[in-house]
Amino acid sequence: MEQLFFQQVVWLYQQEAITGETIYIDGTKIEAYANRYSFVWKKAITKHEAKMYIKWQALLEQINTTYCQIFTSPYETFLEDLKKVLVFLEKVKAEENITFVYGKGKRKTVLQRYHEQVKEMLQRKEHYDTSNQIMGEKRNSYSKTDHNATFMRMKDDPMRNGQLKPAYNVQAAVDAEFIVGINAFSDRNDTTTLIPMLQYVKEHLPFTYRNIVADSGYESEENYVYLKKQKQTAYIKPQNHERKKKASFKKDIRHRENMAYDKSTDTCANNQQLHAIRNYTRTSQTGYQSKVTVYECEDCTDCPLKEKCTKAKGNRQLHVAKEFLAYRETGTLYRMNRSIQVEGTFGVLKEDYHLKKFRTRGTGNVRNELLILAFGYNLNKIHTKIQANRLNLYYHPLKTA
Structure with missing residues (x-):
């Protein structure tokens, strides 16, 4: 599907239906096909792991006292030390020929109690490490039913009461009203998606976009520096653009x-x-x-x-x-077209194509779902522009007073 979609984009470029020069980037959050109450939070994991480590130190002291050992466990080797102590306890069990008992009315030995506590801690520690690995450095949550989905603030109802739901941050690149690139990210913040999105588009197209137009959510020094190194011009709306126009700010x-x-x-x-x-x-x-x-x-x-x-x-x-301040630039025509073209594209995908919630799980499957929608969107856009005799019109003109 990916190859087919980018073949369509190349064909549009050959027909001069797109500029191949100016690209508009924007993002929107789409709910994932995952249970809304299957969240795992990094803060909760960090808190529970810290509490467990304190209990582990107390338990380790008891084991040392009981068996005259000198086990120590710094936080950096927490997991390895749990495994080492568990092996030691199993060795003691075998040497003393102790049988573990279970069920009502059975009295557990001190060794069995130690063994069960260490084993439980080991399982919890492995679970915490797996969860942290799934989230990585940039995320603070994930869904148990779709590990690539992150819990994001969604604005659903007319009163704009935000809800936390598992979702993907969908990024679209638009040129002359056609979608030339679309992808799904687990990042809640648009700032960190700009560079990978541009790299994704560049990887699949035989031409390079020179003018990059984006909203204030993409403004960062890192993005400015990257675009300069790629010899691309950044037309990114400053984050304080609207505030600076107010009399109270001045x-x-x-x-x-x-x-x-x-x-x-x-x-x-x-x-x-x-x-x-x-x-x-x-x-x-x-x-x-x-x-x-x-x-x-x-x-x-x-x-x-x-x-x-x-x-x-x-x-x-x-x-x-x-x-960072030196990189800020303006482009009135491009900014106006960004708000019309790419935000208009999301409006069509959400309302006309009913893209309110994904039907598949995992970043790869979600990307394919988006590419199918984008392919159909471009076909419909070709027909519409031909009927209106607008196929080679790339920009909406600025309104004159």
């Missing part, structure tokens, strides 16, 4: 954008200079490292504007990722 002296700046110095609303005092590295969820510079106002003592500027007891500090 009047708020706390924001960096409202401070006076030139090449030689930065000054706050009270004309006090801000000096760079240190640098540090911030690591993102994907492991990308960003350099951050900390600026501090020279003296906030007795400043009449301090209450409006900061809640800090000392001087005001600003944390600035300079490289």
